[in-house]
Amino acid sequence: MAVSPGEGARIVRIVIGCDHRGLNLKQSVSRLIAQLGHSCEDVGCYTADSVDYPDIAWKVAEAVTRSACDYGILVCDTGIGMSIAANKVNGVRAALCHDPASGSQARQHNDANILCLAARNNPEVALDTVDAFLTARFEGGRYRRRLNKIKAMEAQNKNIEVLPVHHSNQPPT
Numbered sequence: 255m256a257v258s259p260g261e262g263a264r265i266v267r268i269v270i271g272c273d274h275r276g277l278n279l280k281q282s283v284s285r286l287i288a289q290l291g292h293s294c295e296d297v298g299c300y301t302a303d304s305v306d307y308p309d310i311a312w313k314v315a316e317a318v319t320r321s322a323c324d325y326g327i328l329v330c331d332t333g334i335g336m337s338i339a340a341n342k343v344n345g346v347r348a349a350l351c352h353d354p355a356s357g358s359q360a361r362q363h364n365d366a367n368i369l370c371l372a373a374r375n376n377p378e379v380a381l382d383t384v385d386a387f388l389t390a391r392f393e394g395g396r397y398r399r400r401l402n403k404i405k406a407m408e409a410q411n412k413n414i415e416v417l418p419v420h421h422s423n424q425p426p427t
Contacts, residue, residue, distance in 0.1 A: 266292040266388060269323040271310040273336070274302050276329030276373040279380055283327055283371070286381050290388070295323060311339035311348075318367050319345040326368035327384065333372035340368050344408045347401075353379055354386035361390035363397050 268287055272280035277299060287294040297313040299305045307330050314326040326348075328336035333350040340348035348368035349360035352375055360366035369387045371380050392398075 266325065267295070267323040268292055268325050268327060268388075269295045269297060269314050269317040270327045270329075271297040271314045272299060272329040272373070273307040273310060273331070274299055274304050275331035276336075276371070277302055279371060279373045279377055280327075280329045282377055282381060283329070283384055286384060290385075292388070307335045308339040311336050312343070314368060315340045315343035315346045315348070319343055324367075325388070327371065328368060329371045329373050331373050333370040337370040340370065344411070347404070351383050351387065354382045357383040357386035358390040361387055362393045365392040365397070365401055 270280055270284055270287070280296075284294050284296060295317065297317070298310055311328055314328055317323045318326045326340070328340060328348065330336045333352075337348050337350040340346050346368055347364055347366045348370050349356070349364060349366035350370040350372070351357040351360050352372065357369065360369065366387070369384065371383065
């Protein structure tokens with residue numbers, strides 16, 4: 255695990271959020287972030303009462319895209335819902351990572367700016383994944399070309415009509 259930033263090292267600004275199932279892991283991750291010497295803004299949830307994960311994902315995604323924070327971390331039971339919701343915001347590159355290797359690669363190859371974690375996974379592995387994500391750096395090069403293609407897709411999304419959600423057990427009307 256990484257050590258606190260040394261003298262002259264940059265303090266990373268992190269925004270963190272979870273749904274009710276991710277509360278315990280979020281609290282552990284917040285403690286790790288503080289131990290590493292970084293700042294951590296917690297946007298909820300704060301109790302085990304049920305909440306809608308898209309509301310929390312929006313808060314984290316918005317803080318990252320307006321540059322109020324450098325990175326975001328989202329936690330829900332599987333990490334899938336948070337990842338889907340956060341990636342609906344232009345400029346977000348949320349990555350669901352289950353181990354330190356994927357945490358590093360999310361930053362190195364995809365310049366991920368939000369890490370999504372599954373609360374149901376091993377908490378020690380999750381903390382190591384956070385550390386790997388925060389210490390990795392974007393490699394640029396061919397990966398920058400690919401990111402530019404994603405940005406072009408986001409620009410095209412602004413002109414696409416959003417259709418209502420249909421339940422999978424019901425045919426579209």
